[in-house]
Amino acid sequence: MAIFDVPTLKDFLDIPKIQEGAMAHSKPFVASPEHQQKLGFPGELVDGWEDKAIAKFGDLLGRYRSLQVYMDSCVKCGACTDKCHYFLGTGDPKNMPVARQDLMRQVYRRYFTFAGKWFPWLVGAKDMTKKVLDDWYSYFHQCSQCRRCAVYCPYGIDTAEISMAAREIMDSVGQGQKYCNEIIGKVHEKSNNLGLPAKALKATLEDLEEDIEDETGIKVRLPLDVEGADILLVTPSADFVAEPHVDGLIGYAKVFHQAGASWTISSYASEAANFAMFIGSYEQMHDIAERIRKAAQDLGVKRIVVGECGHAWRVAYNFWNTLAGPFDFLDPNYPVPMHICEYTHDLIEEGKLKFDKSANDHMTLTYHDSCNVARASRMGDKPGGQFEFPRDIIKAVCNNYVDMAADTIRESTYCCGGGGGLLTDDLMELRVKGALPRMQALKQVTENNGVTHMAAICAICKSQFAKVMPYYGFEMDGIVSIHQLVSNALIMDGQNTGEDPEEDPAPEKETDKDPKTPEISAAEGP
Amino acid sequence: MITAIYASLFYIATLILVGGVAFKVRQYALTPAPLKIAMTPAPTTTGGVVFRMFREVVFFESLFKSNKWIWLFGYIFHAALVLVLLRHLRYFTEPVWFWVGLIQPFGLYAGFAAVIGLAGLWVRRFTVERVRYISSPSDHLMLALLVAIFTSGLFMRYVERIDIVALKAFILGLLYFDWQPMPADPVLMVHLGLVITLMIIFPLSKLLHAPGVFFSPTRNQVDNPREQRHQAPWAAKMYPRASSGE
Ligand code: SF4
Ligand code: SF4
Numbered sequence: 106m107a108i109f110d111v112p113t114l115k116d117f118l119d120i121p122k123i124q125e126g127a128m129a130h131s132k133p134f135v136a137s138p139e140h141q142q143k144l145g146f147p148g149e150l151v152d153g154w155e156d157k158a159i160a161k162f163g164d165l166l167g168r169y170r171s172l173q174v175y176m177d178s179c180v181k182c183g184a185c186t187d188k189c190h191y192f193l194g195t196g197d198p199k200n201m202p203v204a205r206q207d208l209m210r211q212v213y214r215r216y217f218t219f220a221g222k223w224f225p226w227l228v229g230a231k232d233m234t235k236k237v238l239d240d241w242y243s244y245f246h247q248c249s250q251c252r253r254c255a256v257y258c259p260y261g262i263d264t265a266e267i268s269m270a271a272r273e274i275m276d277s278v279g280q281g282q283k284y285c286n287e288i289i290g291k292v293h294e295k296s297n298n299l300g301l302p303a304k305a306l307k308a309t310l311e312d313l314e315e316d317i318e319d320e321t322g323i324k325v326r327l328p329l330d331v332e333g334a335d336i337l338l339v340t341p342s343a344d345f346v347a348e349p350h351v352d353g354l355i356g357y358a359k360v361f362h363q364a365g366a367s368w369t370i371s372s373y374a375s376e377a378a379n380f381a382m383f384i385g386s387y388e389q390m391h392d393i394a395e396r397i398r399k400a401a402q403d404l405g406v407k408r409i410v411v412g413e414c415g416h417a418w419r420v421a422y423n424f425w426n427t428l429a430g431p432f433d434f435l436d437p438n439y440p441v442p443m444h445i446c447e448y449t450h451d452l453i454e455e456g457k458l459k460f461d462k463s464a465n466d467h468m469t470l471t472y473h474d475s476c477n478v479a480r481a482s483r484m485g486d487k488p489g490g491q492f493e494f495p496r497d498i499i500k501a502v503c504n505n506y507v508d509m510a511a512d513t514i515r516e517s518t519y520c521c522g523g524g525g526g527l528l529t530d531d532l533m534e535l536r537v538k539g540a541l542p543r544m545q546a547l548k549q550v551t552e553n554n555g556v557t558h559m560a561a562i563c564a565i566c567k568s569q570f571a572k573v574m575p576y577y578g579f580e581m582d583g584i585v586s587i588h589q590l591v592s593n594a595l596i597m598d599g600q601n602t603g604e605d606p607e608e609d610p611a612p613e614k615e616t617d618k619d620p621k622t623p624e625i626s627a628a629e630g631p
Numbered sequence: 632m633i634t635a636i637y638a639s640l641f642y643i644a645t646l647i648l649v650g651g652v653a654f655k656v657r658q659y660a661l662t663p664a665p666l667k668i669a670m671t672p673a674p675t676t677t678g679g680v681v682f683r684m685f686r687e688v689v690f691f692e693s694l695f696k697s698n699k700w701i702w703l704f705g706y707i708f709h710a711a712l713v714l715v716l717l718r719h720l721r722y723f724t725e726p727v728w729f730w731v732g733l734i735q736p737f738g739l740y741a742g743f744a745a746v747i748g749l750a751g752l753w754v755r756r757f758t759v760e761r762v763r764y765i766s767s768p769s770d771h772l773m774l775a776l777l778v779a780i781f782t783s784g785l786f787m788r789y790v791e792r793i794d795i796v797a798l799k800a801f802i803l804g805l806l807y808f809d810w811q812p813m814p815a816d817p818v819l820m821v822h823l824g825l826v827i828t829l830m831i832i833f834p835l836s837k838l839l840h841a842p843g844v845f846f847s848p849t850r851n852q853v854d855n856p857r858e859q860r861h862q863a864p865w866a867a868k869m870y871p872r873a874s875s876g877e
Contacts, residue, residue: 123760168865170662171848177655178843181770182705183755183762184697198764207765219835220769228836229767252849255670257697259687259705260840261849263668387665391870423667423856428870430860440857480671483854488672516672 109534111576112194118545120187121196128197128538132243134531136281143290144389147279154278155233159216161277162270166217171266176213178260179203185254185262190519191247194538199244202254202264208240209271238280245271246282247535249525250383251476256516268525269385276384284529285380292393296375297342303329303372309345310370317355322601325362327354327370330404334369336361337401339377339421339442340412341564349585350567353413356588356595360449363458363597368410374400377417378564382424383526390420394428407436410443413586415475415563416524418444422482446494446562447484449591453501460594462504468558469505470590471550472496473543473570474518475563489515495562495587502594507554513546521561523569536569537576544577551579560587634801634813637823641805644830651834652842659846665863673854680853687850700755708748714741715781722795722802742785749778769836776825776832783822793819 138148151157166173185202187193192200199205207229214221214230221230231237250265275281291300301309310327317325328334338361344354361368374397381389401409409432411421421442426432432441440447452458472495484490492515500506513519522539550556561567561584570584674680686692691709694702718738720731753774756766787793797814804811813819832838845851 120761123764167662168665168863170659170664170846171668173662174659174843174846174848178837178840178847180837180840181762181765181767182694182701182752183759183765184694184701186761186765188697198761201761201765203765226768227772228769252670255849257693259691259694259697260844261670261687261693261847263670263849266668387866388869423669426856426860427666427862427866431872442857481668483671483673486675488675488854491671516670 109537111537112541114541114545114548114577117549118193118542121193123198124196125198128191128195128200128247128535129240129243131247131532131535133246133527133529134283135242136283136286140283140286140290141276141279141281143293144276144281144286144386146276146281146286150279154238154280158233158238158274158278159212161274162212163217165270165273166213169266169270171263172270175206175260175262175267176210176217179206179210179258179262180260182259185258185264188254188257189248189264190251190253190522190542191249191535191539194522194541195247195535197247199240200247202258202262205244205248206262206264206267208237208244209267212237238275241271241275242280245275246527246532247539249476249520249522249527249539251520251524252480253476253517253520256480265525269383271385272383273385276386281384282526284531285384285526288378288380289384289389289393292376292378292380292396296373296396298376298378298380299342299346301342301345301375303375306345306370306372306375313351313355313358317358320601321359321597323362323597323599325355325358325597327358328368329370330372331367331369332404334367334404334406336366336368336408336410337374337397337404337406338368338370338410338412338445339374339397339400339417340370340445341377341414341417342375343378343564343568344412345375347564347568348571349582349589350413350564352589352592353562353586354588356586356590356592357412357445359592359595359597360445360452360458360588363595364452369404369406371400371404373403377411377414377421379417379420379424380526382416382420387428390424391428394420394425397425398429398432401432402434408439408443409435409441410445410448412445413562413564413588415477415565417564418562419477419481444482444484444494445588446498449498449588450485450494453498458591459596460502460591461596462502462594464593465503465590466505468503468585468590469507469554469556470499470503470585471507471509471547471554471556471559472499472514472587473509473521473559473561473566474514475561475566476518476520476524478562479516479518492516495560498587499560499590502590505555507550507556509546509550513542519543519546521563521566521569522573524563524565528565528569537573540569540573540577544574544579547579548577558583558585560585560590562587633815633820634810637813637820637827638805638810640827641823644827648830648833652839655834655839656842656846659842663863663865664848664852665866667852667854667856667861668848669852669854670849671854673852675854677853680851684845684851688844700751704748704751704755706748707744708752711741711745711748714738715745715784722799723806725799725803739788742781742788746778746781746785749774749781753778773832773836773838776829780822780825780829783818783825787816787818787822791816791818 211231220228245268248268255263288298344350379393484494519542522536571581721727793816794814800811801813
């Protein structure tokens with residue numbers, strides 16, 4: 106199946122022995138001149154790139170307090186060394202967060218500190234050379250910017266900030282990453298990461314409407330570019346085409362329908378993802394965020410709701426107001442933006458949604474906290490709402506729910522292994538190995554608690570898991586969207602009860618364990 | 632002669648320490664944090680952030696979550712360091728402040744505790760493969776310096792007591808620019824020489840973690856991005872827009 110060794114799942118996760126250079130060969134494809142230039146970056150490594158890189162570094166140090174403080178503050182305590190899923194999965198010491206930071210810090214010290222200028226050997230300072238650049242390119246593309254290390258660092262040193270800065274410097278001297286930069290170019294040109302044109306999008310949405318009607322007998326709309334709608338839904342474009350994402354999109358549509366909401370998708374802002382965050386470019390991130398503002402203004406909506414996506418929610422929640430605000434043209438009675446889980450959660454609390462939980466009885470669920478939702482956002486008014494809302498929703502629509510081990514969820518959650526702009530086939534080995542800690546935790550609840558499916562609210566997590574779970578012996582459809590679960594259980598007014606003869610919907614624990622138990626779609630009680 | 636050398640070095644070291652730290656603090660304070668990057672769950676109020684920072688600085692909360700051994704040794708060392716520094720205030724105050732008198736006995740034990748904490752941290756630099764990998768010569772030297780400062784201090788207290796009356800006169804003389812002879816004790820000269828070195832190194836090294844922690848955006852930001860627009864001056868200049876008018 107693979108040209109590399111897939112790690113084996115043991116009974117629990119070991120901290121690996123150091124294997125120097127184990128992942129030195131892992132590098133994503135370099136962006137072509139065409140992809141670079143579209144974003145205003147030099148096409149290829151420029152002459153005198155060393156000096157230009159240092160100048161850019163200096164510029165960033167003056168613009169980002171995080172970078173300046175984090176370059177200075179690390180005491181090499183080692184607390185973060187066993188916290189990164191890529192280190193745990195590969196054993197490559199440069200995947201220890203502090204060692205990854207040091208790739209940049211060695212250059213910082215050499216050019217920007219007294220000690221590094223005069224005593225480089227003492228503090229491990231290094232000149233900016235091609236060798237250093239190669240290390241940067243390799244290992245700053247082995248960081249999914251998940252921020253797990255920053256939870257555990259006594260000074261909150263956030264390796265994500267450092268890897269974003271490193272990527273920005275590399276872009277500025279002409280060595281960008283193909284996957285991210287190509288996608289960002291597509292958003293500017295075609296409105297979404299997939300390059301899905303408006304026409305195709307319209308056809309896709311219409312197909313989905315038909316599917317829903319076939320299944321439920323109800324005309325649930327997935328409106329596109331409706332001026333004067335109340336709500337603009339901005340969702341990752343993967344939701345339009347990929348599995349299991351699209352089942353989540355159907356779930357949002359059903360929830361909007363049942364709530365009687367007037368809503369629309371925009372073909373101009375048909376993408377919630379903002380890959381510019383991954384390359385650390387404020388300018389690119391701004392331009393993509395502005396598209397959403399423009400769509401909201403052009404359509405005259407009152408609210409913006411964001412679909413299931415991790416980094417997109419980070420950008421939306423934490424950065425939109427900064428980048429594209431103020432949003433004072435929207436209805437001030439609602440948070441801007443609102444997460445689809447906040448939207449559904451509110452409706453559940455208000456008792457506006459009716460569920461038949463037994464519709465999900467063929468599954469025992471667990472929930473994967475996506476790193477950007479967990480560690481870089483919130484839902485609701487209270488800190489930690491980002492952990493509770495998704496779980497509350499799952500528990501409202503499913504009978505069988507089990508959490509994974511405490512040190513692998515909530516703020517301690519492990520990245521899926523494909524975040525931060527690494528969800529590309531040229532990094533398959535890294536993705537598979539980086540998923541190890543999550544797979545280990547999943548295995549434990551699978552064996553001990555009979556978990557059959559893992560839910561997530563991130564387009565990247567869903568794609569990544571669908572791809573890597575088979576390497577570890579799990580089914581690829583073991584990953585589900587939360588709104589897919591909502592969709593299964595939601596009873597819309599006037600909905601068909603399905604073809605199955607009505608059965609007693611009371612859950613029978615014994616049969617729940619069998620994942621092949623046919624789906625019971627008894628919509629109403631006996 | 633010795634007095635003159637040490638006295639001038641103390642002044643220079645103080646200038647470097649104070650000036651250097653002030654420079655870095657100013658730099659940290661003036662460098663904008665253009666984006667909200669609070670590590671969530673984060674407090675939603677300023678009061679909450681102060682409390683979070685308090686727990687971080689006083690209890691090393693994140694480190695505790697992270698690694699109990701590093702926390703233990705690190706905490707012992709830092710707590711002991713604070714006590715020892717406070718104990719040393721008796722050389723700088725005349726009459727000795729009341730509470731400084733009270734903590735004297737604790738300060739004494741703290742000297743040993745600090746060495747134990749440092750030893751624990753140093754042992755980890757050798758025995759834990761991952762920590763060995765990330766340690767550079769400066770990390771070892773820093774520990775060596777601190778251990779030497781503490782052991783020379785303890786030596787003067789427990790093995791060969793020095794003339795602390797004369798020492799105090801020397802120190803007060805430095806404070807009031809009225810130089811008094813420094814006791815010519817070799818251990819004392821080593822002790823003070825190393826302290827001077829530490830003061831000079833402080834603003835040039837990883838010891839900047841002390842002021843740095845207060846400026847860490849993942850820890851000191853309020854989680855309110857939807858409620859309050861946050862914009863760095865350079866970003867506001869690049870993308871001016873006062874309000875949303877069409
Ligand atoms: S941000 Fe995540 S991927 Fe990057 S070094 Fe830290 S733990 Fe590893
Ligand atoms: S936990 Fe923080 S201070 Fe300690 S080694 Fe890692 S980055 Fe450096």
